[in-house]
Amino acid sequence: MIQALFIALSAFGLFMALGTVFARNLVHAALYLVAFFFVVACQFVLLEAEFMAAIQVLIYIGAVAVLLMFGIMLTRNITGDETTIVTGQWRLLGIGVAGAVMIVLFLGINGFKPWTDLGVRPEFPVTAESTTPRGQAILAMTPTVGREMMTRYVVPFELAGLLLTAALVGAVVLAQYDRTDETSAAAESPQP
Amino acid sequence: MSQQIPLTWFLYFASAAFAIGLMGVLMRRNAIGVLMAIEIMLNAANINFIAFWRYGDAPAGEGPLTGVMMALFVVTIAAAEVAVGVGLILLCYRRWRVADVDEFDTLSG
Numbered sequence: 019m020i021q022a023l024f025i026a027l028s029a030f031g032l033f034m035a036l037g038t039v040f041a042r043n044l045v046h047a048a049l050y051l052v053a054f055f056f057v058v059a060c061q062f063v064l065l066e067a068e069f070m071a072a073i074q075v076l077i078y079i080g081a082v083a084v085l086l087m088f089g090i091m092l093t094r095n096i097t098g099d100e101t102t103i104v105t106g107q108w109r110l111l112g113i114g115v116a117g118a119v120m121i122v123l124f125l126g127i128n129g130f131k132p133w134t135d136l137g138v139r140p141e142f143p144v145t146a147e148s149t150t151p152r153g154q155a156i157l158a159m160t161p162t163v164g165r166e167m168m169t170r171y172v173v174p175f176e177l178a179g180l181l182l183t184a185a186l187v188g189a190v191v192l193a194q195y196d197r198t199d200e201t202s203a204a205a206e207s208p209q210p
Numbered sequence: 211m212s213q214q215i216p217l218t219w220f221l222y223f224a225s226a227a228f229a230i231g232l233m234g235v236l237m238r239r240n241a242i243g244v245l246m247a248i249e250i251m252l253n254a255a256n257i258n259f260i261a262f263w264r265y266g267d268a269p270a271g272e273g274p275l276t277g278v279m280m281a282l283f284v285v286t287i288a289a290a291e292v293a294v295g296v297g298l299i300l301l302c303y304r305r306w307r308v309a310d311v312d313e314f315d316t317l318s319g
Binding site for chain 1: 214215216217218219221222225226227228230231232233234236237238239241242243246247249253256257260261263264265267268273274275278279281282283285286287288289290291292293294296297298299300301303309310
């Protein structure tokens with residue numbers, strides 16, 4: 019039952035990923051990408067990491083997809099959607115390289131015995147008085163994540179905050195609209 | 211539940227998604243499309259982190275949430291990368307009036 023659910027979900031997710039890659043219209047590609055993000059969130063639920071599923075929906079669907087959508091809207095190609103993806107032999111080359119990578123990864127996973135033997139995940143008693151820290155972390159992931167962030171991972175946490183601040187300031191500075199700069203750049207640069 | 215999903219199924223899904231993302235990075239001409247394909251690849255890596263965390267043994271002295279924390283930081287980096295990437299693409303679009311990566315050839319010899 020759960021296996022059938024996984025297979026259906028994964029097939030849908032891979033189809034959506036292919037749609038993201040192959041859709042000529044970039045807005046359609048972004049919508050396919052939202053569906054793929056949602057499938058990934060469902061996979062996190064299947065892996066009993068509901069907190070990560072919530073984070074996935076909030077950050078990827080709520081923020082990243084919207085940001086990409088704005089990027090698409092603001093950089094709309096005047097010549098239409100015909101140049102969003104390569105054609106001809108380059109397309110064949112891309113498919114070939116990606117297929118080769120996928121085959122190598124599949125063979126690697128298939129041939130590595132410690133992974134293929136892991137058919138059953140470690141069980142934890144589903145009670146509030148679960149003894150192992152792993153079981154408690156799975157049952158109450160959000161407080162555990164908060165505690166880990168403030169104790170063991172406090173340096174990466176602060177670094178992530180610094181990185182996000184720098185990215186925010188950098189994005190604002192980069193995207194700042196400057197009319198005089200644009201006109202002078204348009205005057206000096208040759209037409210594409 | 212009687213029948214569980216084996217670890218390898220998650221790994222197969224993640225590697226297939228990674229290959230599709232790689233295909234997108236190689237084939238897309240639009241820079242935003244390349245960013246979207248990179249997001250697919252990062253998500254595939256995140257599934258691997260969570261799957262190995264859930265199926266593997268808990269390492270001693272590393273806390274109960276190793277894979278989840280790693281995936282969280284990957285999500286953070288991805289968000290920052292998209293913000294800066296979209297800003298850069300916007301800047302390039304204003305300068306050259308195109309958003310295709312093969313048109314940005316000012317530095318080519």
